[in-house]
Amino acid sequence: MPTLGIDLGGTNARAAVVDGQGKILASAKMALTERSPEAVVESIAQAAAEAVSLAGVPVTGCGVGAAGQIPGNSGVLAVAPNLGWRNVPLGALLSARLGMPVRLVNDLAAAAWGEFNAGAGRGAPDVYVAFVGSGVGSCIIANGQLVRGSGGVAGELGHTKVIPGGRRCGCGELGCLEAYCGGHNLIGLTRELLASGRSPVLNELTAGVAERITPLTLERAAEAGDPAAVEIHSRAGKMLGMAISNMITVLNPARLILGGGVLMNCPGLRRAVVEGIQALTSNTAREGLLIAEAELGDDSGLIGAALLG
Numbered sequence: 572m573p574t575l576g577i578d579l580g581g582t583n584a585r586a587a588v589v590d591g592q593g594k595i596l597a598s599a600k601m602a603l604t605e606r607s608p609e610a611v612v613e614s615i616a617q618a619a620a621e622a623v624s625l626a627g628v629p630v631t632g633c634g635v636g637a638a639g640q641i642p643g644n645s646g647v648l649a650v651a652p653n654l655g656w657r658n659v660p661l662g663a664l665l666s667a668r669l670g671m672p673v674r675l676v677n678d679l680a681a682a683a684w685g686e687f688n689a690g691a692g693r694g695a696p697d698v699y700v701a702f703v704g705s706g707v708g709s710c711i712i713a714n715g716q717l718v719r720g721s722g723g724v725a726g727e728l729g730h731t732k733v734i735p736g737g738r739r740c741g742c743g744e745l746g747c748l749e750a751y752c753g754g755h756n757l758i759g760l761t762r763e764l765l766a767s768g769r770s771p772v773l774n775e776l777t778a779g780v781a782e783r784i785t786p787l788t789l790e791r792a793a794e795a796g797d798p799a800a801v802e803i804h805s806r807a808g809k810m811l812g813m814a815i816s817n818m819i820t821v822l823n824p825a826r827l828i829l830g831g832g833v834l835m836n837c838p839g840l841r842r843a844v845v846e847g848i849q850a851l852t853s854n855t856a857r858e859g860l861l862i863a864e865a866e867l868g869d870d871s872g873l874i875g876a877a878l879l880g
């Protein structure tokens with residue numbers, strides 16, 4: 572029986588009706604014009620109603636992937652920075668509004684579950700998924716099960732420490748991997764470099780306009796040989812390569828799935844990660860490891876949420 576998948580971002584709610592094989596039958600999207608929990612629930616319900624009506628089939632349950640921390644199976648979004656929420660019982664609110672059971676999971680877990688079932692992870696029971704987008708996150712699937720951890724926050728690769736007492740991360744702590752490698756921070760570091768006037772190549776690439784900077788701008792400046800850009804870019808590649816390699820050595824997955832906007836759009840960083848893995852994983856953990864790229868793009872979270880629902 573098909574289920575409903577919801578991908579709740581900071582600006583849109585997307586809904587899809589998905590069959591048991593992970594195929595999207597119909598989907599719809601609503602912009603979040605207001606971010607109060609009641610208004611967001613209403614936007615989700617409207618997107619859901621449209622998707623169900625387009626699919627023309629009944630659905631039996633609903634899964635929601637949302638950016639933020641969700642303790643265990645509480646259905647509560649404890650911290651959701653995109654929405655400015657704290658301790659919102661979204662699962663219960665949405666279940667009452669939709670009249671069906673709702674399972675709430677972290678957006679990355681939903682995306683990983685989608686890739687595991689219907690994308691690059693098919694056929695492998697032990698999968699590690701690393702996403703580098705505006706933030707850095709990962710998800711562990713062991714023996715075909717999502718590993719959530721006792722507090723529901725397992726897999727927080729972005730907040731593993733790479734430099735004790737280093738740069739401040741968005742989480743408030745110091746020296747996290749994300750503070751050096753997350754897209755948001757790469758843009759920040761590149762803007763600082765542009766403002767410092769130490770990078771003529773960067774100045775040329777952006778015509779001095781900081782708003783034009785993306786992680787790919789940094790990569791282009793590094794490829795053009797700009798020493799200051801090379802320093803930031805190669806540090807990010809090395810740190811990501813080492814952090815992911817260490818997870819491979821610890822977990823010994825059959826498959827590593829790489830995804831997220833930064834890794835997908837910056838081939839140089841992706842190459843650095845793959846080279847890091849070749850050089851830094853233990854030989855025994857690397858045997859039989861297959862490195863794959865995420866296949867489902869923006870739909871992975873929708874599909875995974877539906878399959879969890």
Ligand SMILES: [Zn+2]
Pocket residue numbers: 729730740741742743744747749
């Ligand atoms: Zn952090």
